[in-house]
Amino acid sequence: MKIFKLDNKGKYNWNMVIILTLIPLIGVFGTAIYVYYNGVVWQEPLMLFVFWFLSGMGITMGYHRLFAHKAYKTNVFVEWLLMIFGSMALENTILKWCSDHRVHHTKAETKEDPYSITEGFWHAHIGWIVKNVPEEHSRVRGVKDLTNKSAIKFQNKYYFPIGIIVGFLIPLAIGFIYGRPIGAFLWAGFLRLAIVHHATFFINSMCHYIGRRTYDFKSTARDSWFVSWFTFGEGYHNYHHKFQWDYRNGVKWFAYDPSKWIIKGLSFFGITYDLKKVNEHVIVQNRVNNIKTQLSEMFNKSGDGIRNYYKNKVEKLHVKSENLFVLWSEMEQKYAEQLSKGKLKNKEIVRNLISERKRYKEQLNSIKHDLQMIMSNVQKKRMHPNLA
Ligand SMILES: [Zn+2]
Numbered sequence: 511m512k513i514f515k516l517d518n519k520g521k522y523n524w525n526m527v528i529i530l531t532l533i534p535l536i537g538v539f540g541t542a543i544y545v546y547y548n549g550v551v552w553q554e555p556l557m558l559f560v561f562w563f564l565s566g567m568g569i570t571m572g573y574h575r576l577f578a579h580k581a582y583k584t585n586v587f588v589e590w591l592l593m594i595f596g597s598m599a600l601e602n603t604i605l606k607w608c609s610d611h612r613v614h615h616t617k618a619e620t621k622e623d624p625y626s627i628t629e630g631f632w633h634a635h636i637g638w639i640v641k642n643v644p645e646e647h648s649r650v651r652g653v654k655d656l657t658n659k660s661a662i663k664f665q666n667k668y669y670f671p672i673g674i675i676v677g678f679l680i681p682l683a684i685g686f687i688y689g690r691p692i693g694a695f696l697w698a699g700f701l702r703l704a705i706v707h708h709a710t711f712f713i714n715s716m717c718h719y720i721g722r723r724t725y726d727f728k729s730t731a732r733d734s735w736f737v738s739w740f741t742f743g744e745g746y747h748n749y750h751h752k753f754q755w756d757y758r759n760g761v762k763w764f765a766y767d768p769s770k771w772i773i774k775g776l777s778f779f780g781i782t783y784d785l786k787k788v789n790e791h792v793i794v795q796n797r798v799n800n801i802k803t804q805l806s807e808m809f810n811k812s813g814d815g816i817r818n819y820y821k822n823k824v825e826k827l828h829v830k831s832e833n834l835f836v837l838w839s840e841m842e843q844k845y846a847e848q849l850s851k852g853k854l855k856n857k858e859i860v861r862n863l864i865s866e867r868k869r870y871k872e873q874l875n876s877i878k879h880d881l882q883m884i885m886s887n888v889q890k891k892r893m894h895p896n897l898a
Pocket residue numbers: 614713714718731747751
């Protein structure tokens with residue numbers, strides 16, 4: 511007798527549907543009912559936060575930036591820690607997660623992208639996990655570089671027990687200590703897991719849906735400071751898709767990206783090293799070029815009048831910016847050579863370098879501003895005398 515078709519051959523993987531429905535239901539309503547009858551003690555929100563932080567960092571700092579993108583290096587001990595914390599998030603093994611994620615980057619917006627936004631918000635958010643996918647799409651690939659790591663080998667054998675023990679049984683045990691095991695189990699286990707899951711899912715859905723496309727307007731990935739607030743800095747997704755191996759997602763110093771701050775902070779103690787980061791002049795060049803490409807697409811659609819009106823101005827700005835890119839890049843090279851030669855006078859060299867960078871940045875920012883003004887005028891089909 512078949513009540514439920516749990517053979518997982520249909521459109522949906524019903525085991526996953528049930529699990530991913532129960533976790534938030536128990537997490538939200540179970541915790542709410544528990545609070546209604548038993549109130550809240552300070553240990554529970556604190557444990558929610560600590561376990562959320564650890565499992566979240568396991569995913570962002572570990573699964574994502576360390577293992578999938580190799581944006582920095584660290585020692586085996588930290589690899590193990592991040593593996594254990596990441597397992598608590600119950601988002602599959604590092605190998606499977608990285609395999610899916612690397613394909614998401616290389617095949618973004620195609621049928622091969624496991625969580626392609628082109629198949630809709632729902633599919634990108636959670637649909638891709640609860641649906642059955644063809645064997646060739648679910649296979650682990652492109653992660654040979656990771657298979658020899660001891661933490662990963664261990665996780666391949668014991669992923670599920672680690673996730674359950676650290677993510678559920680340890681909170682339960684702590685709950686026994688302060689006399690409310692069920693409270694701890696609900697807050698730090700189920701509610702925490704529901705938050706971690708959907709926060710990660712929002713990067714695949716919301717960050718391919720709402721937000722700015724400052725670095726690549728042709729990509730569906732978008733920068734969302736809002737999503738960053740609950741994903742430990744992973745919301746700056748347009749930048750991330752453009753420069754995926756950068757250890758930062760929020761590239762501006764003030765951008766909320768705790769993963770970036772922790773990776774950088776640990777580097778001062780030598781715990782993390784070889785942090786990869788895109789040079790500032792490349793980022794600025796990319797931003798200006800992104801506007802130029804957008805503008806030329808707009809000109810293709812606009813009437814001749816608008817195009818002719820702004821053509822010369824845009825051409826002049828283009829030439830000016832190209833020259834500045836070349837000069838800036840040469841300047842960087844010159845300083846890099848000087849710095850590599852010796853430590854004497856290095857402080858002075860660095861000071862000069864910073865002020866030169868500032869000068870180039872200001873000039874390019876003014877070009878960027880003019881291009882943006884033109885873009886806004888073209889959008890409004892307006893001919894602005896000051897810019898022509
Ligand atoms: Zn993405």
